[in-house]
Structure formats: structure tokens, C-alpha cells
Amino acid sequence: MGGQEYIVPALSWGFIRRNDKLLERMQKAESKKEITPQMADDLLTLVHAALKRNYPDITIEQLEDMMDLRNIREIFPAIMAESGFVKAEEDSAGE
Numbered sequence: 001m002g003g004q005e006y007i008v009p010a011l012s013w014g015f016i017r018r019n020d021k022l023l024e025r026m027q028k029a030e031s032k033k034e035i036t037p038q039m040a041d042d043l044l045t046l047v048h049a050a051l052k053r054n055y056p057d058i059t060i061e062q063l064e065d066m067m068d069l070r071n072i073r074e075i076f077p078a079i080m081a082e083s084g085f086v087k088a089e090e091d092s093a094g095e
Helices: 013-018 020-032 037-054 060-066 069-082
Strands: none
Touching: 013 020, 020 037, 037 060, 037 069
16 A cells, blocks of 8 residues: 555454444445445544554554555455454465
């Protein structure tokens, strides 16, 4: 993003517990493959929460300038897989 490579960590357990409704909305929206204004806000919150674990100084405003429809299609699945919500591709390769 923004010409820089970021390591995407899992969401913290605290974030998951406090944001169960957000995660539920995200999973429903992802299955419909649509991006609504609510989903865009949720995506930003989710990406910020994950990246803040490795990059504590990153701001929402920075992410707004770096995220676009191309990279969000890579970031969201990476966060969800890393957090255990979906099986990572390499884990299911032999199935």
C-alpha cells in the first residue's frame, strides 16, 4: 500500500470480542461481493485495527490515502485468514 510493503497481522482477540457486529457485517458483505459505504467504513476500521498491532503509529487518515479497490481485495482476505476466520489458501492446498 502506498508503495510500501506491510506485514498484516491477525486481529487481536480484544478487537474481535468488541466488534462482533462489524465482523458479522463484513462476512455478509464479502459473500455478496459488494462495497457499500458501511462496508468501506468497516474495512477501514478492520485494516487499521490489524495494522496498528505492527505499526502503532499508523493512522486512519494514512490508510484512507493508501487503500483503494485493488489493494483492499488483497488486504481483507489476508486479515481474515490470518485471524482464523477463513482457511488460508496454502493450508487447503492438499484438500
